[in-house]
Amino acid sequence: MGKLSFLIGVGAGYVLGARAGKQRYEQIKTQANKVWENPSVQNKVGDVTDQVKSKAPAARSAAESAATKAATKVGLKDSSSDTGASDAPTAATDLSGRSRP
Template sequence: MKKLLLIGAAAAGYVLGTKAGRERYEQIRRHSSKVWNSEPVQHGVHEAEGVAKHAASAAGSKVADAASTAGSRVAAKVRNDDDPSTSTPPPSSAGPGVN
């Protein structure tokens, strides 16, 4: 597998390094630029951006809600720990079996 990758990289370097390879590279670059800037592709790009923004917004709302809930739980726990009427007595320091 590594040999195949090395051979492929060497071949690509050779082709791109030659004059004919450079001309072909420029041709491919021009064509890909035309495709990228075409109306259907840009329409798809804008739709994908909208979907991504919506998903990010929804995820952000869920994270904010979870953080708020966790904060409320921690605050309630701290309040309960500060109230001596709700705390449990510490274990007896007497030995086992001693009442």
């Protein structure tokens, strides 16, 4: 996967940065489409898509847990009550807690 990412990056960099003209751009675009439509590339894309879909719920849960933990740590959420209230600044105050004019 590392080599593929590198090649994609090189190709994108060349296309975006080159001054080779429209004809060369079209050649690169055609080659990129051939690679993308290659059955082995599409099989890998399918494999990666399936892995992402199967791991997405666990990743979401981990992210939510980490966000809650971080918010509690910095005092944005009172962990002793589950009222949904927050000590986060309101629209009438800035981050220091002072009222805005």
